[in-house]
Amino acid sequence: PKSDEWWRSAVVYQVYPRSFADSNGDGIGDLPGITAKLPYLRDLGIDAVWLSPFYPSPQADGGYDVADYRDVHPMYGTLTDAERLIGTAHDLGLRVFIDIVPNHTSDEHPWFQQALAAGPGSPERARYWFVDSDGGPPNNWPSEFGGPAWTQVPDGQWYLHLFDRKQPDLNWENPEVREMFLDTLRFWLDRGVDGFRIDVAHHLIKADGLPDFEGDWDDYVAGCLPTNTAPFADQDRVHEIYRDWRALLDSYPGERAMVAEAWVTPHERLAAYVRSDEFQQAFNFDFLRAAWDATDLRAQIAATLDANSAVGAPTTWVLSNHDVIRHATRLVRANPATAPWVLEAGEPTPDYATGLRRARAATTLMLALPGSAYLYQGEELGLPEVIDLPAHIRQDPAFVRADGQLLGRDGCRVPLPWEKHEVAFGFSPADKSWLPQPEVFGELAVDQQIGQPDSTLELYRTLLRVRRERELGSGALSLVDLGDDIVAVDVATSIGTTLVVVNLGDADWPIPADARVLVATCPDVSDRLPTDHAVWMA
Ligand code: TEU
Numbered sequence: 399p400k401s402d403e404w405w406r407s408a409v410v411y412q413v414y415p416r417s418f419a420d421s422n423g424d425g426i427g428d429l430p431g432i433t434a435k436l437p438y439l440r441d442l443g444i445d446a447v448w449l450s451p452f453y454p455s456p457q458a459d460g461g462y463d464v465a466d467y468r469d470v471h472p473m474y475g476t477l478t479d480a481e482r483l484i485g486t487a488h489d490l491g492l493r494v495f496i497d498i499v500p501n502h503t504s505d506e507h508p509w510f511q512q513a514l515a516a517g518p519g520s521p522e523r524a525r526y527w528f529v530d531s532d533g534g535p536p537n538n539w540p541s542e543f544g545g546p547a548w549t550q551v552p553d554g555q556w557y558l559h560l561f562d563r564k565q566p567d568l569n570w571e572n573p574e575v576r577e578m579f580l581d582t583l584r585f586w587l588d589r590g591v592d593g594f595r596i597d598v599a600h601h602l603i604k605a606d607g608l609p610d611f612e613g614d615w616d617d618y619v620a621g622c623l624p625t626n627t628a629p630f631a632d633q634d635r636v637h638e639i640y641r642d643w644r645a646l647l648d649s650y651p652g653e654r655a656m657v658a659e660a661w662v663t664p665h666e667r668l669a670a671y672v673r674s675d676e677f678q679q680a681f682n683f684d685f686l687r688a689a690w691d692a693t694d695l696r697a698q699i700a701a702t703l704d705a706n707s708a709v710g711a712p713t714t715w716v717l718s719n720h721d722v723i724r725h726a727t728r729l730v731r732a733n734p735a736t737a738p739w740v741l742e743a744g745e746p747t748p749d750y751a752t753g754l755r756r757a758r759a760a761t762t763l764m765l766a767l768p769g770s771a772y773l774y775q776g777e778e779l780g781l782p783e784v785i786d787l788p789a790h791i792r793q794d795p796a797f798v799r800a801d802g803q804l805l806g807r808d809g810c811r812v813p814l815p816w817e818k819h820e821v822a823f824g825f826s827p828a829d830k831s832w833l834p835q836p837e838v839f840g841e842l843a844v845d846q847q848i849g850q851p852d853s854t855l856e857l858y859r860t861l862l863r864v865r866r867e868r869e870l871g872s873g874a875l876s877l878v879d880l881g882d883d884i885v886a887v888d889v890a891t892s893i894g895t896t897l898v899v900v901n902l903g904d905a906d907w908p909i910p911a912d913a914r915v916l917v918a919t920c921p922d923v924s925d926r927l928p929t930d931h932a933v934w935m936a
């Protein structure tokens with residue numbers, strides 16, 4: 399029976415291949431670079447690695463614009479390199495998730511090229527959303543990256559793209575589209591992949607007739623509207639697709655998993671993706687939207703657990719990913735209510751020392767919470783968002799399409815520092831890095847932190863070890879009331895009870911005399927927990 403359910407409490411580490419480790423000196427990370435660093439990840443104490451897209455792609459959206467779903471971009475290596483990476487990970491006891499991008503292809507995918515050549519009314523165009531419309535776009539749908547979601551081709555038809563114009567949306571009413579993705583999943587399952595992260599899983603089905611969006615876009619983006627009020631999101635029929643996929647996964651040996659990237663609100667609608675015949679997991683993005691505020695954090699934890707226990711599903715916790723401002727910066731920004739990916743040009747640079755303290759405390763909270771947790775490369779080093787990248791080197795379409803008003807997501811994608819005294823801080827054997835690394839990355843390099851008891855890297859290693867020893871990922875959680883400015887939870891497992899306390903107030907919190915401190919974010923915890931610090935106690 400498939401009862402192991404390893405994914406329930408798994409800690410999954412996201413690798414953004416372009417920025418992780420470069421093996422051949424072109425300044426761009428690659429698969430052999432990742433493979434060489436897998437022992438580092440094993441020693442960190444994670445369970446699985448998730449790789450953002452490494453497929454052939456013109457890189458109009460960092461590879462989330464796929465031109466071939468069953469191959470590797472030459473700049474990242476070869477299919478053999480992918481197989482070697484998967485095999486090495488398995489030998490080290492790590493599972494591997496890959497990213498599947500089913501909502502759209504690249505405009506350089508052969509299907510889209512064939513659609514352009516074949517013309518209106520052709521079966522090739524029927525794989526996408528090509529529509530006739532006089533006098534402007536067929537409806538009012540906006541692109542996530544700014545401007546309308548429609549682009550006109552020379553013969554007059556318009557095609558839909560919820561993201562960049564180089565990312566045409568596929569038509570999931572078309573059986574050929576469904577077949578193509580089932581074949582793609584088979585292709586990677588046959589190569590030993592353990593799981594899939596499904597990009598914008600809630601967008602695949604569009605409402606019949608493509609009606610106008612009647613809601614307020616800012617409210618929608620802020621997560622204040624039920625997502626299905628948008629005709630391009632969270633439509634009930636999308637669930638059919640994932641039931642087909644899960645049936646395929648379940649026909650393979652081992653327990654293969656799927657996690658939905660679905661920006662769906664409210665919690666009940668998101669929980670509907672997580673079921674025994676659909677996704678095992680859906681990212682819970684609440685922490686990305688939470689302010690550094692005890693009331694807010696408590697509310698997010700309580701709401702998530704309510705919604706998920708209603709369907710008997712475990713939750714996933716996330717503090718950072720490749721789309722949002724790194725949390726060492728985000729948790730101190732002037733206006734935390736702004737969407738987590740919106741970094742406005744000219745926004746003041748938050749104080750890093752405070753940000754780092756909060757980031758460490760937030761992680762200490764997250765890694766104690768039952769369920770699974772997703773980490774984003776570099777957060778274990780306490781990396782800040784890189785805010786001052788010059789405009790001419792920024793590549794994110796979210797920046798390019800916003801006329802410089804928004805800075806986009808390049809600042810969380812700067813290549814990792816491995817060794818302070820090497821060129822490119824050890825990211826590359828050459829003095830090259832596709833985005834420039836700031837000086838502070840030298841101090842934060844892996845070789846500066848490893849073995850240093852007070853470093854953020856060692857904090858992560860300790861948290862992950864103790865989490866495993868005390869089985870916190872599968873514990874029973876309750877919120878504890880220790881005052882307005884304190885977030886406190888109690889996690890009960892067969893090993894015992896762990897009390898987690900985060901101090902968000904201005905005053906020290908007195909640590910009880912009989913408490914045994916297991917992990918703390920401050921070097922010397924004798925009897926008090928200072929502001930912006932956290933502790934695990936037995
Ligand atoms: O992101 C989905 C998404 O809608 C947001 O996180 C988006 O990044 C935000 O609105 C910024 O403008 C996923 C991927 O994670 C992201 O990298 C891709 O750009 C996007 O889908 C399109 O594939």
Ligand code: CA
Pocket residue numbers: 420421422423424425426427428473
């Ligand atoms: Ca390279």
